Amino acid sequence: MSTENIPQSEPLRNDQVQNNAGGFSWAVDDMQRLRRFLCLGCEGGTYYQGEKELGIENAKSILKLIENGRGVEVVETIKTYSIEGRTSKQNPIMFALALCAKSTDLPTKRAAYGSLSDICRIPTHLFMFIKYAHALGQNWGRAQRRAVSKWYTEQNPSKLAMAITKYQNREGYSHRDILRLSHPSTNDALLCFLFDYITHGLQKAIENLNKPKESTNGDHTTEDKTDKDQQQVQQQQQGNLNDEDDETNNKKLVTIEQLNDFLETVEKAKTSTNEDELITAIRQHHLVREHMPTNMLNSKSIWSVLLEKMPLTAMIRNLGKMSEIDLLSENSDAEKRVVERLKNREQLQRARIHPFNILVALETYKQGKGFKGKLQWQVSKQVKDALEEAFYLSFKYVKPTNQRYLLGLDVSGSMSGGTINGSPSVTPAVGSCAMCMVTVRTEPYAKVS
Template structure:
C-alpha cells in the first residue's frame, strides 16, 4: 500500500508542500485561485489560526504579486466577471482588488481598472467605497485624484441616463461619510448632457438654488424637464407631512424608503406602496420590518407577492442576489429579531419556505451528472471560527452544509458525512429545510482536522465513489495519511479513477488538492457558479 510507510500530515510528502496555519503540510493554491477565494469569501472574519488583519494583508500581497508578474489584466477581467455575474456575496473584496489595480504602476492595468469602475460600482454606495479605499491607500483626503480617476468618476455620472442618475443620487445621498458633493468637488465632473448638468447643480448647490436660477421662459430638453419634475417631487416626498401625497409620489416615481420622511416608516399604507416596486435586495433586507408591522402575515396578498418574487429565478438573477445573502436573511428572519436594534417580529412560515426555495434558485442551474458522489463536511473547530465574507451570523461549517444541499438535491447517487478527527453521520438529507440543516450541523461536536477521513472510510467500506467533494478551510493536520495519498490508494484499491474536489471555505492560500494531479480540483466556496464548476469537472469538461 505504501512503499515506505504512510507519511503523517504533520510531515511533508515532498518539497513542494508547505506548512499550513494549523501545523499540517499541504500545497499552496495558485495566485489566481487565491484571488478567487478572496473575491468569494473575503477576509473580514479571519480564521481560527489567522486574524482578519493577517489574512487581509496576505490577500493584498497576493494581488500585488499578480500585478507584478504581469497578470494584472487577468485580475481586472476576473473582478469584472465576478461582479457582473453576481458570483460574490459582498462587494468589498472586489473593490479592494480593483483599487489595487487602479493605483498600480502598470498603465495598461490601471486603464483597464478605471474603465471597469462603472461596471463594478453600479450604485453610489460602491462608488463611495471605492473612493474611500483609494483615499486610505494614498494616505490622505483628496490625494488619490489623478486624471485617470477623475475621468472614470466623470463617466460614472455621465454614462447613466438622467432619470437613472436622479434616482440614485436622491436615494443614496451619502454613505460612510462621503457625499456626491465631495465626489464632484474632488473629481471636477463635467456634465455631457443638459439634464445631467441640472442634476450635478442640484448636488452641488441644492434645490433652492436650482429653482432660483431657473428661468420659466427658457426652452429645455425633454430629459431636463423630466428630471426637474422628478427632483421637485423627490424634495416634496422628503419633507411632506401629507401621507396620501407621499404615497401618490411613491406610486408615480417608484420611490424607495430612503426618499421619504422617517415619520412614515411605521405606516403600513406607505410600506404597502413601497413594496409594489421594491428592488429584490431591498425587499430581502426589509422582510423583518415588513413582518413587524404585519404587512406580511399568513394569507395576505403582500405575503403572496413577496413569496412569488423570492421564487422568481429571473428576478433573482437580474438583481444578482447571492445565495449566501439569502441564507443569512433566512437565518436572521427565523430568529424573529434583527442583529442590531430592537426590531422584533413573528416569522411567517410561507416567507421562510420561499427564502429556502430562493437559496437554491440563486445558484446557477445545473443538470445532474449521474456520477457517484461523497460529500464530506469539515466540522472541526477551525470551521466554526471563520465566517463567510463578513456574514456575521453564518460560520463556514454551516455555510458548507448549505452548499452541499445543492449537490444533494441535484445528484441522486450521493453519500453525505461530516468529519473532524473521525468520520460521523452528518444527520442531514435533501428533504430538510435549510434552517434544520444549519441547526443539525451546529450541534455536531468539534475535534481536530483530518481531511483524509472520507477517502479512508470509502476504501474501508468499499463504497464506489466517482467524485469526492470536501468542504474545508484546509487546516488539516491530524491524520496519519495525507488526503491526496488517501485518494490515490482509494483509486488503486477500488479500481476507480475517482476525482477530488476541494471547496475552500476560507481565503487562505492552502489546499489539500495536489496541483500535479489532474483528478484534483480546488475551487472557492460560495461562488454562486460552484455547482456548475463541480459538474464540469465531474464530466471532464474542464
C-alpha cells in the same frame, strides 16, 4: 511506501509546500489567491476571525501579479466576478479594484479605471471604491478624476436622478463631496441641472437654469449656455434617446421639467406627514423606501405601495420590517406577493442574489428579531418556507468554475456555537454546510469528506 504511513510533517509528493502549521499542502498560485480573496475576503482556504496576516499577504499577491505583467488579467477577473455576481459581498471587489487603480503600472491603472462604471453599478459601490482608493493614496490624480467624472456624465439623467436621491451618502462621502473632488464637465443641460442640484440644492439649480454657466468648483460645463443652447441640447439628446433600443438600454425620454418635478417631489417627501400624498408620490414618481421620512415607515399602506415595485434584494432585506408592522399577515395579498416573488426563478436570476445572502436572510427572519436595534416580528411560515425554497433555487444561477474541489468540514461541537463574522444570524456549522452545498451543487468535480 503507502501514503497512509507518511506523517503529516512530511510531503506526500514533491510538489507540495509547507504551510504555516508545519504540515504540507498543495501550492496555491497568486491568481487563485486573488479569486479566494474576492469570494472570502481573505486569500486563505479558510476564514478565521484573526486572519490578519493573510489579508496583508493578499495585497502582496495582487501586487506580485501586477509586477509580473498580469495586472490587466487581475482587473478582468475582478470585473467578471462582479458582473456575474460570484461574491456575496462587494468589499473585496472594491478593495482589489482600488489597489489596481492606484498601481504605478499604466496598463493596470487604465484597465481599472476603464472598468469603474461596469463594476461600480450603483453609488454605494462607487463610494466604497473611493474610500479604499483614498486609504491607498489620498491624492486624486487625473485618471481618477476622469474615471469618476465619466461615471456621472455617462449616466442616463433619469437614472442618475434616482440614484443620487436614493443613495445620498455612503462610506463617509456624499455626491457633493465627489463632484467637488472630480470636477465633472458636460454640455448636457440635464446633467448640469442635476449637478447644480447636488452641489447647491434644488432652489439654486432652478435659479441657474436661465443663467450662463460659469466655471465653478463643480466645473459642470466648459461653455456658457443660453436658453436656446439648452433647448438644442435637449432636442439632440431626445433624438438620440428615440434612436436607442428601449428594451436594450432601458432609457426614458426626460426633460428638465420632468427632472425638476421629480426632485421637488423627493424634497417634499422628506418632511411629509401626509400618507395619501406619499402614496401618490410613490406611484407617480416611483419613489422608494430611502425617499420616505423615517416617521412614516410604520405605515402599512406606504409599505404596501412600496412593495409593488420593490427590487427583490430590497424586498428580502425588509422582510422583518414588513412583518413587524403586520403587512405580511397570514393569507394577506402582501404575503402572497412576497411568496410568489421569492419562488420566481426569473426574478432570482435577474437579481443575481448569492445563495449565502438568502441563507442569512432566512436565518435572520425565522428568529423573529434583528441583531441591531429593537426590531421584532411574527414569523410568517409561508415567507419562511419561500425563503428556504429560494435558497435552493438560487444554486442554479451560480456559475461553476469546473475545477476539482475536495472539501473538508469541521464537525466538532464548537462549530455549533458562536456566529460568523459579518453574519450574526448564522452559526459556523450552518454557514460552512451552506457554502459546501453551493460548491457541490454547482461544481461537476467536487467531493466532501
